[in-house]
Amino acid sequence: MKSSVQDSRFLVRLRKAKATKNRERRTLNSNAFSLLEVVIALTILAMITGTLFAIIKGSVRGASDIERTQRENDQINRFLELCRITFQTMPSSATLTLKQLDASGMSSSQELAIAGVPTCFGFGAQPTSYEETVIGLRPDVIEPTSEDGSPRYLLSVTRKDIIAASVDTSQVVVFTTGLDENPEYAPDEQQRTWVPLLRGVKMMKWRFFKDSSDEWLEDWSESKWPDLIELQLQMEGRSLPSRIVWAVPETQLRSPTRSSSSSKTTTTTTTTSSKGGTAPR
Numbered sequence: 632m633k634s635s636v637q638d639s640r641f642l643v644r645l646r647k648a649k650a651t652k653n654r655e656r657r658t659l660n661s662n663a664f665s666l667l668e669v670v671i672a673l674t675i676l677a678m679i680t681g682t683l684f685a686i687i688k689g690s691v692r693g694a695s696d697i698e699r700t701q702r703e704n705d706q707i708n709r710f711l712e713l714c715r716i717t718f719q720t721m722p723s724s725a726t727l728t729l730k731q732l733d734a735s736g737m738s739s740s741q742e743l744a745i746a747g748v749p750t751c752f753g754f755g756a757q758p759t760s761y762e763e764t765v766i767g768l769r770p771d772v773i774e775p776t777s778e779d780g781s782p783r784y785l786l787s788v789t790r791k792d793i794i795a796a797s798v799d800t801s802q803v804v805v806f807t808t809g810l811d812e813n814p815e816y817a818p819d820e821q822q823r824t825w826v827p828l829l830r831g832v833k834m835m836k837w838r839f840f841k842d843s844s845d846e847w848l849e850d851w852s853e854s855k856w857p858d859l860i861e862l863q864l865q866m867e868g869r870s871l872p873s874r875i876v877w878a879v880p881e882t883q884l885r886s887p888t889r890s891s892s893s894s895k896t897t898t899t900t901t902t903t904s905s906k907g908g909t910a911p912r
Contacts, residue, residue, distance in 0.1 A: 703831070703866060710786070710828055711862075711875055717751045718860055718877045727860075729837055729851040741849070742767040743837050752788050762791045768835050769825050772817075777833065777867045784832045786864075787825035831867035838863075 725747040733740030745751050746763040753759060768784040777783050818824050838847045839857035851857060856879045865872035 721748050731850050741837055760792050764790045785827040786829035786832045787827045789823045789825045834865040836863040
């Protein structure tokens with residue numbers, strides 16, 4: 632009898648222990664994640680990480696594009712300012728010549744020659760020079776084509792003494808940046824050395840306005856200056872060209888005005904004697 636009571640108590644304790652283990656197991660199962668939940672969580676984390684990476688990459692690229700555009704705009708503005716100073720401060724002896732080198736009218740076949748202006752693009756070995764300065768486009772030998780397959784050019788300037796013969800072209804400093812090593816300085820077929828000013832130019836076109844005939848001309852060889860000078864400049868990555876127009880100052884030389892006959896003035900003329908002195912007459 633006593634042993635049966637002990638057995639029953641043992642069975643009760645065993646059942647209670649099993650029940651406790653089952654409760655603990657159910658509690659653990661309810662607090663843990665299933666494999667499906669883990670996979671879903673990892674997928675969501677990967678999507679969020681990819682989105683954040685794309686946003687950061689786009690922000691960095693946008694900041695780089697803005698910086699590149701700003702640097703390019705600064706270079707363009709410096710070039711335009713040099714043109715403005717040159718055109719609006721030309722002496723009366725200056726001459727302008729616009730040559731269309733190719734009859735097909737390609738944007739790279741124009742050259743603007745400026746002569747008689749000692750301060751024209753005043754940099755190089757001889758900042759002040761009366762030699763003829765020529766502005767034109769040269770093919771970009773480092774990156775010949777842009778992303779859309781169109782040719783790329785360097786807006787360049789040449790003058791006989793812009794680079795001294797004894798100076799290494801890699802050490803030439805111009806007012807733009809990023810134009811280091813030297814294939815751009817190779818002489819052309821006329822043995823002219825060009826100094827690049829702007830990189831990534833797709834099109835440059837000069838036109839002169841003649842007020843007497845009310846027309847824009849793409850060739851100019853007259854001794855008289857045009858009334859207006861127009862430049863159309865299109866850079867790589869821009870769909871439309873920029874258009875800049877400068878007014879050229881008048882160059883009429885007027886003789887000194889004489890007093891009218893009605894005004895009362897006293898004039899004294901002098902003659903030179905044989906001894907080199909002067910005597911009133």
